[in-house]
Amino acid sequence: MPPIPGSGLAKGLAVTLRTMTRKSVTARYPDTQPELPPRSRGVIGLFEENCTVCMLCARECPDWCIYIDSHKETLPAAAPGGRERSRNVLDRFAIDFSLCMYCGICIEVCPFDALFWSPEFEYAETDILELTHERDKLREWMWTVPAPPALDPRAEEPKEIGAARKTADKLAAAEAAEAAATQEPEAGE
Secondary structure: OOOOOOHHHHHHHHHHHHHHHOOOOOOOOOOOOOOOOOOOOOEEEEOHHHOOOOOHHHHHOOOOOEEEEEEEEEEOOOOOOOOOEEEEEEEEEEEEOOOOOOOOHHHHHOOOOOEEEEOOOOOOOOOHHHHEEOHHHHHHHHOOOOOOOOOOOOOOOOHHHHHHHHHHHHHHHHHHHHHHHHHHHHHHO
16 A cells, blocks of 8 residues: 555654653753763773783774883892893873774773773863873873772672682681691690
8 A cells, every 4th residue: 555645744743743842851061960870981091000001002992092102111130140120111191082982992902900981071172182181181080980880799709719719718728737736746745
């Protein structure tokens, strides 16, 4: 059966009339802060102490908006006759938020948990050149990162924690047996 001429127009007008009769809800943003969902994405925070300058985040970024500079520092040997070690020292870590598309790949690939999502969203600038934020600003945002959600109490224990607990129990049992063995000869004397 062919459609009735003008039926699409009538449906569109019906939607318009329904929408026009509803009261609009306007959020007065600057005066009242919005209720953000937990773990919402705002900006990227940097936890400098965990950054090893492995450059994975910069290499995996599809927009190439992460800039990292570093230098090598030689550490003395830990033990006499040992070998000197070298490590990377972070000089600059910057993210250009005018290029960033907030995909989160940098956070996902960071093996050392140095990058996190912060719920901060009010970082607008009047000049686009000021949207490149250096490590001091990224560190400020790090302290606004919410704590991870609590584990479900009914969830099974992670294998790593179970293995660590098992090892700790074995060590405690060995120490208790050793302490009991040292106390027995003293009691016999």
